[in-house]
Amino acid sequence: MCSYVIETKQLIKKYGEQTAVNAVNIHVEKGRIYGLLGRNGAGKTTIMKMILGLTPVTSGEVDVFGQNIKGREKRVYPRIGAIIETPGFYPNLTGRENLEIFARLRGTAAPNAVKNALDIVGLPYRDKKLFSKYSLGMKQRLGIANAILHDPELLILDEPTNGLDPIGIAEVRDFIKDLSTEHGKTILISSHILSEIALLADDIGIIDHGVLLEENGMEALKRKNSKYILLQVSDIPKTSLVLERQFGVTDYSVQDDHSLRIYNTSLDMAAVNKALVVQDVAVISSQLCNDTLEDYFKKITGGEGIA
Amino acid sequence: MTIIFTEILKWKRNKTVWGISILTAILGVFAVERACSISRSNPLMDSFGDLYTLAFKNLTSLFLPIVLGMFATTLFFDEQKNDTLKGLLIIPVSKAQLYFSKIAVVILMSLGLCLFTFVICIVGGLIAGGFTDLNTETILQAGLLFLAGGALIPVAMLPIIFLATLSKGYILPIGAVLLYLVPVVLAPSQLMGLHPLASVMGIYPHISPAAIEMVNSWTGNAVITASPMTCSVSLLAIGIISTIVSVIVLQKKTF
Amino acid sequence: MNLNPFLLIALCTALLAVLFFITKLRRVRGQLSIIEEALEDIKSGNPNRRVLARKSDMTKRICYAINEIAVKNQSQLIQQKQSEQAYKRLMTSLSHDVKTPLASLFGYLDAVENGLVAGEEKEAYIHVAVEKACHLKHFVEALFEWVKLDAKEQIFHFELCDFNELIRNIVAEWVPTLERNHFEYDFDIPEDEYFLRIDPHSYTRILNNLFQNVLMHSGGNKLILKLLENEQQVEIIISDNGKGISSSDIPHIFERMYQCDSSRSARGNGLGLSITTELVNAHNGKIKADSNPGMGATFTILFPKAL
Numbered sequence: 016m017c018s019y020v021i022e023t024k025q026l027i028k029k030y031g032e033q034t035a036v037n038a039v040n041i042h043v044e045k046g047r048i049y050g051l052l053g054r055n056g057a058g059k060t061t062i063m064k065m066i067l068g069l070t071p072v073t074s075g076e077v078d079v080f081g082q083n084i085k086g087r088e089k090r091v092y093p094r095i096g097a098i099i100e101t102p103g104f105y106p107n108l109t110g111r112e113n114l115e116i117f118a119r120l121r122g123t124a125a126p127n128a129v130k131n132a133l134d135i136v137g138l139p140y141r142d143k144k145l146f147s148k149y150s151l152g153m154k155q156r157l158g159i160a161n162a163i164l165h166d167p168e169l170l171i172l173d174e175p176t177n178g179l180d181p182i183g184i185a186e187v188r189d190f191i192k193d194l195s196t197e198h199g200k201t202i203l204i205s206s207h208i209l210s211e212i213a214l215l216a217d218d219i220g221i222i223d224h225g226v227l228l229e230e231n232g233m234e235a236l237k238r239k240n241s242k243y244i245l246l247q248v249s250d251i252p253k254t255s256l257v258l259e260r261q262f263g264v265t266d267y268s269v270q271d272d273h274s275l276r277i278y279n280t281s282l283d284m285a286a287v288n289k290a291l292v293v294q295d296v297a298v299i300s301s302q303l304c305n306d307t308l309e310d311y312f313k314k315i316t317g318g319e320g321i322a
Numbered sequence: 323m324t325i326i327f328t329e330i331l332k333w334k335r336n337k338t339v340w341g342i343s344i345l346t347a348i349l350g351v352f353a354v355e356r357a358c359s360i361s362r363s364n365p366l367m368d369s370f371g372d373l374y375t376l377a378f379k380n381l382t383s384l385f386l387p388i389v390l391g392m393f394a395t396t397l398f399f400d401e402q403k404n405d406t407l408k409g410l411l412i413i414p415v416s417k418a419q420l421y422f423s424k425i426a427v428v429i430l431m432s433l434g435l436c437l438f439t440f441v442i443c444i445v446g447g448l449i450a451g452g453f454t455d456l457n458t459e460t461i462l463q464a465g466l467l468f469l470a471g472g473a474l475i476p477v478a479m480l481p482i483i484f485l486a487t488l489s490k491g492y493i494l495p496i497g498a499v500l501l502y503l504v505p506v507v508l509a510p511s512q513l514m515g516l517h518p519l520a521s522v523m524g525i526y527p528h529i530s531p532a533a534i535e536m537v538n539s540w541t542g543n544a545v546i547t548a549s550p551m552t553c554s555v556s557l558l559a560i561g562i563i564s565t566i567v568s569v570i571v572l573q574k575k576t577f
Numbered sequence: 578m579n580l581n582p583f584l585l586i587a588l589c590t591a592l593l594a595v596l597f598f599i600t601k602l603r604r605v606r607g608q609l610s611i612i613e614e615a616l617e618d619i620k621s622g623n624p625n626r627r628v629l630a631r632k633s634d635m636t637k638r639i640c641y642a643i644n645e646i647a648v649k650n651q652s653q654l655i656q657q658k659q660s661e662q663a664y665k666r667l668m669t670s671l672s673h674d675v676k677t678p679l680a681s682l683f684g685y686l687d688a689v690e691n692g693l694v695a696g697e698e699k700e701a702y703i704h705v706a707v708e709k710a711c712h713l714k715h716f717v718e719a720l721f722e723w724v725k726l727d728a729k730e731q732i733f734h735f736e737l738c739d740f741n742e743l744i745r746n747i748v749a750e751w752v753p754t755l756e757r758n759h760f761e762y763d764f765d766i767p768e769d770e771y772f773l774r775i776d777p778h779s780y781t782r783i784l785n786n787l788f789q790n791v792l793m794h795s796g797g798n799k800l801i802l803k804l805l806e807n808e809q810q811v812e813i814i815i816s817d818n819g820k821g822i823s824s825s826d827i828p829h830i831f832e833r834m835y836q837c838d839s840s841r842s843a844r845g846n847g848l849g850l851s852i853t854t855e856l857v858n859a860h861n862g863k864i865k866a867d868s869n870p871g872m873g874a875t876f877t878i879l880f881p882k883a884l
Binding site: 067068069088089092093095097099100101102103104105106107108112115116117119120121145161 | 324325327328331332333334335336400404405406407408409410411412413414415416
């Protein structure tokens with residue numbers, strides 16, 4: 016079974032002469048949070064719009080739930096919840112009335128969907144406040160409520176924490192995380208803030224000037240994020256003895272039968288190697304790994320970094 | 323069905339709707355006031371037909387087309403202004419469904435205003451008193467006339483609604499409404515069968531005897547050359563063409 | 578043109594009615610095919626699938642019932658997956674955190690056995706080896722305790738006891754250790770009796786863990802314990818004047834295996850706070866941490882009086 020919920024193949028979008036999205040191949044796996052990271056104007060929103068069929072594709076293909084979305088909108092859209100840019104609602108209605116309009120049109124998965132959705136995002140159900148009087152944060156929350164109103168399998172969230180205060184951001188983040196871990200939803204989320212994506216995403220796609228620079232699992236990236244010396248030797252117990260007795264190193268960890276990590280990166284490795292050789296320990300390799308996520312992103316975006 | 327219902331829900335607490343209803347009431351009351359002040363011996367107000375055609379004329383000659391044109395424009399434009407269109411499209415509501423639901427709301431609005439005026443006429447006729455011919459038959463005739471006006475005028479306005487779907491603002495379609503009305507006011511009889519609003523006027527005389535009188539005074543007793551058949555056909559044809567073009571334009575439009 | 582207008586209206590109404598029923602019928606048919614597709618999907622293992630229904634749909638109840646089953650199914654699956662993951666994490670932590678001390682322990686013993694060291698150095702080696710074995714034992718014990726808690730297999734013996742008295746006893750045992758480590762201390766425990774239903778053994782573990790934490794990780798030299806008791810709940814506040822916890826660490830400190838120094842120091846095992854949290858949860862309590870980096874940290878535990 017194909018486990019990609021969203022897959023784009025050589026997706027291209029041109030506005031006139033200008034190429035907004037260039038040959039992007041995104042793979043969103045089932046049950047995971049995919050973070051689309053890029054600066055404002057990098058093409059994140061355009062990609063999301065193309066996935067949703069809101070804007071025509073210049074060339075390439077978008078598969079959602081393993082099938083091309085074109086012509087199957089009625090079957091596919093009810094399985095997706097989305098916020099694109101700022102959420103739009105009717106200003107002369109209250110939040111609840113707004114959601115009821117969308118619930119009526121789309122149908123719901125449970126009888127009291129509107130109340131549940133409002134509860135989840137922390138907006139009051141019985142409230143006379145009109146949407147036009149809402150703060151930006153409340154608008155954003157209502158947008159999220161609308162996206163989860165029908166309990167969709169796939170959520171496409173374009174900068175969902177835009178306009179929220181720090182507490183609100185943390186709340187929304189926890190809640191998105193919860194949707195993924197406790198409810199098994201697949202989530203495609205975009206942001207221009209590295210730390211945000213780093214905290215949330217399982218997989219990450221970095222986009223710059225319409226080009227997908229890198230697509231990677233967050234686990235792999237986080238591993239790159241720590242500083243340590245990876246030492247591969249023939250005899251682990253002897254090595255650990257040398258490290259402890261001769262160099263006073265205690266912060267290391269054994270990875271497997273032949274490799275260990277030393278977290279003290281200022282260690283004089285030449286001396287360590289020499290001492291190990293004296294003890295009849297063969298050193299297969301020793302390498303210094305120190306990359307922070309920021310450094311890493313700077314490297315792949317060509318030195319400009321991300322927001 | 324649900325879409326039309328939600329369209330109506332969207333207008334809750336909307337000031338424009340209230341404004342339109344109040345203006346309609348004022349126009350209706352104005353006709354009733356004429357009925358009260360003009361004596362029954364005057365040929366201008368010697369029958370119930372005179373009263374309801376006066377009210378009908380007040381409502382449909384200028385007010386209703388302008389109001390419907392503006393209403394339709396806001397209907398289409400607000401969806402864009404509030405940024406709710408994308409929300410609807412991913413439900414999914416197709417653009418054609420959206421278009422037809424909006425047209426349905428315009429027709430319902432028009433029918434509603436006409437029936438409202440119709441009720442005012444009956445009540446007004448009873449209050450003013452002295453109408454010898456105020457009986458079931460004339461009331462039914464009046465009802466039919468209002469029903470026809472309410473249903474046909476929106477159809478005649480479809481070309482304007484097309485402009486509303488095309489444009490990105492209020493000004494073009496509202497300006498177009500006014501331009502659209504000018505030829506009908508100047509030369510209604512000659513345009514029957516060509517201009518949709520004039521065609522609607524060509525259909526009225528076949529509904530009730532009082533309407534013949536009304537259209538005659540309207541056109542300055544000009545000889546009506548176009549048959550009701552040509553009028554209906556031309557009206558329908560222009561309406562259908564506008565509808566098709568509107569839907570195509572909406573499909574093409576991205577944002 | 579002699580058609581009766583009333584007949585015309587009647588005809589129109591009839592036509593509309595027929596049209597209405599046809600659309601209704603088509604809607605039901607479409608809905609049925611959607612239900613069929615969704616059921617097929619759920620059957621093939623996608624419990625995330627929902628069938629949406631409008632308020633006016635005839636199939637509404639069936640749809641809601643299907644969704645309810647799917648939701649139940651899904652939460653079961655997710656629970657299963659989570660416990661699988663917990664098991665996997667346990668295996669990795671076993672392999673990493675046991676391997677390291679084990680390797681070095683082996684290194685020391687090996688050196689002694691092969692006669693590489695003699696005299697006083699040999700004694701020192703044996704001493705270190707014993708210490709390492711001891712640490713390993715504690716770690717494995719802690720790990721098993723955590724596993725039991727995590728699997729909800731720990732049995733608690735709740736009894737009504739004098740809370741203040743219990744705390745006094747625990748604290749008294751800590752005084753010598755604190756003095757040996759040159760810690761100032763300030764215990765503010767009310768004199769009167771305060772009865773609470775708790776498991777004294779786990780409660781002792783909670784406090785021991787927190788004290789241990791302050792002693793080993795805070796880097797300060799002062800420990801303050803305060804009790805705030807009222808009719809509804811008791812609040813236990815333990816604070817120190819050490820280096821504190823950075824705000825980016827605070828959300829994670831109660832997670833298992835999380836250690837603030839990314840260069841994991843050899844001391845501690847990253848299980849203490851996680852076990853503490855589990856124990857506090859078992860008492861229906863709450864635990865939270867606050868800190869001003871550089872000014873020390875404060876841990877607050879809340880126990881409701883009515884358990």
